[in-house]
Amino acid sequence: MSHSLWSEKILQLLRRMNNFYLSGSCRANCLRFEIEGAQVGWIPPQVVSQLARYPQVFNPPQGGAVALCSNLDSYEKRSAAVDAVLQTLRKEGNFPFLKGWRNERYSVMPRFCDPPLMSMERAATSLFGVKRYGVHVNGYTVSDSGEVSMWLARRSPTKQTYPGMLDHVVSRKKLYNSTAAGGLAAGVSIKHTLVKECEEEACIPADIAEKAKPVTTVSYTYVEQGEVFPESQFVFDLELPLEFKPRIGDGEVQEFYLLPIDKVKELLASEDFKPNCAMVVLDFLIRHSFIEPDSEPYYQEFVAGLHQTV
Numbered sequence: 001m002s003h004s005l006w007s008e009k010i011l012q013l014l015r016r017m018n019n020f021y022l023s024g025s026c027r028a029n030c031l032r033f034e035i036e037g038a039q040v041g042w043i044p045p046q047v048v049s050q051l052a053r054y055p056q057v058f059n060p061p062q063g064g065a066v067a068l069c070s071n072l073d074s075y076e077k078r079s080a081a082v083d084a085v086l087q088t089l090r091k092e093g094n095f096p097f098l099k100g101w102r103n104e105r106y107s108v109m110p111r112f113c114d115p116p117l118m119s120m121e122r123a124a125t126s127l128f129g130v131k132r133y134g135v136h137v138n139g140y141t142v143s144d145s146g147e148v149s150m151w152l153a154r155r156s157p158t159k160q161t162y163p164g165m166l167d168h169v170v171s172r173k174k175l176y177n178s179t180a181a182g183g184l185a186a187g188v189s190i191k192h193t194l195v196k197e198c199e200e201e202a203c204i205p206a207d208i209a210e211k212a213k214p215v216t217t218v219s220y221t222y223v224e225q226g227e228v229f230p231e232s233q234f235v236f237d238l239e240l241p242l243e244f245k246p247r248i249g250d251g252e253v254q255e256f257y258l259l260p261i262d263k264v265k266e267l268l269a270s271e272d273f274k275p276n277c278a279m280v281v282l283d284f285l286i287r288h289s290f291i292e293p294d295s296e297p298y299y300q301e302f303v304a305g306l307h308q309t310v
Contacts, residue, residue, distance in 0.1 A: 001266065003295075005269075006265075006266070006269045007296065007297060007298050009269035010268060010269055010298070010302065011298050011301060011305075013269075013275060013278060013279070014220075014279070014305030014306070015305070016222065016275070017220045017222050017275055017276065017279060018221060018305055018308045019222050020042075020223050020228060020230075021221065021308060026044050026045065026223055026226060026228070027042070029044070029045045030042040030045065030129065030228065031043045031045075031048055031061055031065055031066050032064055032066070033065070033066055033067075033128045033129060033130070034066070034067040034068075035067065035118065036117065037067075038114075038117070039065070039110060040109060040117065040128075040130060041108070041125075041128040041131070041228075041230075042129030042228045042230070043066050043127070043128055043129060043228075044127070044223075044226050044227060044228055046226055047127045047128070048061060048066060050094070051066060054085050056069065056081075057069060057072065057081045057082065057084075058085075068081075068082070068118075075116065075117060075119070078117065079118045079119045079120070083120075083121065086098070086120075086121055086124045086127075089124075095127060096225055097126050097127070097225070098124060098127075100123045100160060100161075101121060101123045102121070102122050102123055102160075104122040105121065106119060106120050106121075106122050106132060108120050108128075112131075112133060112232070126227035126228055126229050127227060129221075129229075129230055131230040131231065131232060132229070132230070132231050133231070134171065134231065134232075134234070134276075135170075135172045135190060135233070135234050135236070136168050136170075136171045136172075136218075136233050136234070136235050136236070136277065136280045137168055137169055137170040137194060137197075137198065137236045137237075137238050138150065138168065138169075138235065138237045138238065138280065138281065138284045139151040139168070139169035139170065139204075139238050139246070140237070140239060140284075141239065141240050141241075141258065142239060142242075144242075148260075148261050148290075150258070150261060150264045150281070150284075151240065151246060151258050152166050152167065152168065152169065152257050152259060152264065152267075153168060153169055153170075153201075153202070153246075153253040153255070153256050153257075154167070154253065154255045154256075154257070155252065155254070155274065156251055156252055157254065158251075162274045164254075165272060165273060165274045166267060166272050167253070167274050167277050168277050168281070169201075169202050169238075169240075169246055169256065170194070170198050170201050170204070171233075171277060172193060172194075172197045190214075190234055191210075191212075191214075194209065194212055194236055195209040195210055195212075198238075199249070200250045201249050201252050202246035202248075202249060202253070202256065203246060203247040203249045204240075204244075208240065208241070208244065209238065211238060212236040212237065212238040213236060213237050213238070214234065214235070215235050215236060215237050216235045216283060217233060217234055218233045218235055218276070218279050218280050218283050218307070219231070219232040219233070219306075219307055219309050220276070220279065220305070220306070220308050221308060221309075231276065233276065233280060235280055235284075245258075261285070261290055264281060265290065268281055268282060268285075279305075279306055282306065286299075286302060286303065286306075
């Protein structure tokens with residue numbers, strides 16, 4: 001593949017993963033989702049029309065926003081009231097993503113550092129444009145001669161999303177427990193989640209995983225089937241020992257590969273990579289100077305596309 005074609009494909013990937021910001025998207029018609037005066041999401045127009053059926057939970061649209069009723073004045077009341085609405089919408093079957101109901105709870109808050117205002121079923125977050133957070137680990141090696149290679153994983157063919165596609169050595173959509181209204185389940189930190197997932201997914205021992213370094217976040221918002229997906233990934237780099245080889249742990253992965261950077265870069269432009277993971281790897285290549293502004297005409301567009309926030 002020529003360099004110019006590779007660059008165009010990467011640019012297309014970034015546009016697809018940030019299509020909420022493109023002209024003609026549903027953004028102009030979305031309403032803010034507010035709780036206690038703070039915006040926590042974006043509600044697409046087809047969802048707004050359904051919420052009007054539940055005036056005991058949602059106030060009528062006003063000033064470009066839909067807010068929860070003021071009598072829902074606690075984490076528990078909001079979570080229970082919205083969940084009852086979602087259960088009804090799920091039974092009616094009008095929203096495709098609710099068919100992927102997982103009984104997993106996500107916290108809803110204006111910013112990651114804020115106390116959660118309620119929790120919501122994971123499959124429903126796109127109906128309200130609630131931001132979801134995850135952890136990604138770039139596992140790589142450096143040979144004695146300085147050559148960098150990266151460990152990639154092939155997702156299990158039974159995964160509910162993106163089955164059989166290439167992924168990081170470890171990645172995790174962070175889950176929140178509705179009984180722990182303080183953030184991560186039972187107050188667990190991002191780093192603790194990372195170490196736990198390293199051990200479970202790739203059998204990476206804690207004494208190695210704890211050396212992972214937080215390096216950035218990658219943020220984007222895309223629209224799919226009329227629903228809004230704002231996501232932000234906490235990214236860590238982990239240099240793995242040359243003699244270490246990840247092993248299949250909890251069945252989330254079917255195989256691991258150690259590939260030279262040139263091959264990894266080539267794969268980014270293929271249809272074989274889970275899209276958000278391709279973005280995180282692209283960020284790795286930029287940060288480690290495998291992509292440079294003198295040789296990449298879209299360098300600024302790449303950097304901007306990795307850090308789009310609503």
